[in-house]
Amino acid sequence: MMRPKIAFAMAADKTKFVFDAEALARLAACCDIVRDTPLDEFNSPAARAVLADIDILITGWGCPMISADVVKAAPRLKLIAHAAGTVKYTLDPAVYAAGIVVTHAADANAVPVAEYTLAAIIFANKRMFEMRDNYRSDQARRSSHALMNEPIGNYHRTIGLVGASRIGRKVAKFLTGFDFTVLLSDPFVQADDPIMEMVELVDIETLMGRSDVVSLHAPSLPATRAMIGARQLALMRDGATFINTARGALVDEAALIAELQSGRLHAVIDVTEPEIPAAGSPLFSLPNVFLTPHVAGAIGMERLRLGQLAVEEVERFVAGVPLEFAVEPALLERLA
Template identity: 55%
Template sequence: MTQSFSDRPAIAFAMLPSRTQHVLPDALIQRLGAIGNVLDAAPMQRFDDARAAKLLAETEILITGWGSPTINAAALAQAPHLRLVVHAAGTVKGLLGDSLFDRGIFVSHAAQANALPVAEFTLAAIIFAGKKIFQFRDLYVADRNRKRTQPIQAEAIGNYGRTVGIIGASRIGRRVIELLSPFDYRIVLYDPMIGDAEAATLGVEKTKLDALMASADIVSLHAPSLPATRHMIDAQRLALMKDGATFINTARGALVDETALIAVLKTGRIDAIIDVTDPEIPEAASAFYDLPNVFLTPHIAGAVGLERTRLGEMAVDEAIRFIEGKPLLYEIRREDMALMA
């Protein structure tokens, strides 16, 4: 890695404060200030005003986050000394384009840090799904007695010996597999990029997508949202799922044909735990809000509250590593963009 820095490289921030509380607490700003020149601890929220023009003219390292303005050619023209962009969040799609790579500017991100809470959410969802927790809750609250809940305990439910299907050995998918390893699950994986040897190393059984959909008691989706993966979970694949199975989506709504998903959910044949939808907020009349076999959350599996500090820590670590001339751990290259979520 080569870079030309001043003695104390100039550091600036670009993100929306209302969306990034806890990402960069004072202690992290102070860490940066010990090795670089923090131009202004208050992040830029736009790149087309006088303040941004002044800051960008000096900036060598830009730390971005949710709500950052797009780093387009116009913004780059104002930042002649920019050497590194570190995104203190997950995906950088929509934030930057080829013009940044054309300039030879290094890019890194904190997607690995954001993967941890998503995987934790998924683990909880899998365990709750296996024990039919939401069904127990609804019946118990509705009846104020245990006449209907006690017989369910004798059914073939619970988490012993169940088959969990993981779609996508992404950062999150791999972490979910790791978190599931102490439990008594059979884990099957679909990922066309993973070979048999790597699957064995992960401790999973590699399988075809249709076979996974048909065999799993719980299906958890962790694939990237790409043109090739749009609606990969369609009516045909949903029809393969076992009666009583649960479908979990913490990836992207566009991966699923939601019309088909709602249709099968309305039959009561399967359950769903859904954190992401397409559009991001379902229409007010969407059946997702009302179906008793759907547990819907507002895209909160990723970092919220204090979990966001992991994002800032990872971004600051990368910036310091770069200043010290060490390789970035989470560098993004131009060729990576086509396969990123």
């Protein structure tokens, strides 16, 4: 029986560390790798020759759009294993129409996002960013000591999670190890969902009003665009913190900035819309904002998890056993 042939399609400058020597050796043990260098385009004669020869394509960040034309150029293609998060901006419906199976590494990418969120929650409740600034400007620590006597810290605080996504669920699991009350708002969660053992299910208005920290984990859909706006933010307690590691489009940024400029709220923001805020945006300078450049997901050595998951899925596919992270077309639009 012929071994499956495999190739890669991704941007090399965005996928360093995804596949180490061990991962490549595992792929070579079950497949023939037809080209070591990843494809970064699908139109050249060389790229078309690779597409015509492969059964499996491993994709990642920077992969060109897999259009109907690309599918036609790859008549043997049976599996696309995406060694990154969402695939919904990479795949034309022709992929599923051709019977090609798709899997992704969103579960692996969710781990560092959940870790970032946990760290943000702990630091936010202890007002660490404010403590840092106070200490820099007041080395005698008078302002730091005054802040220590405020009702802050991580004991008996209430954390609100908006969305029971892969990341939201991992965050909820992390939070079970702390003295927190964890609220969840998600219209798709039912009473028999396992997450109900870790959270209290409430509507979003209740969550916004009761939480010391609100963390957003919903997918970016037309229905969720600007789901956090002036009305929801106004419900938050004075001194509460808003965390966004999901998508910038979920938040009415003008409304958020208005609340932050008032000094009433704090924010930890990893994602914005546009991806880079406009020059001079208050998000860059407000003292109550901790802004990071979309780094909550896998970076550096964390990317190894993505490659490992993709390799495991390829091994399952070659062995003829069910994939663990197949992406069904009906669920594609609900993915982040």
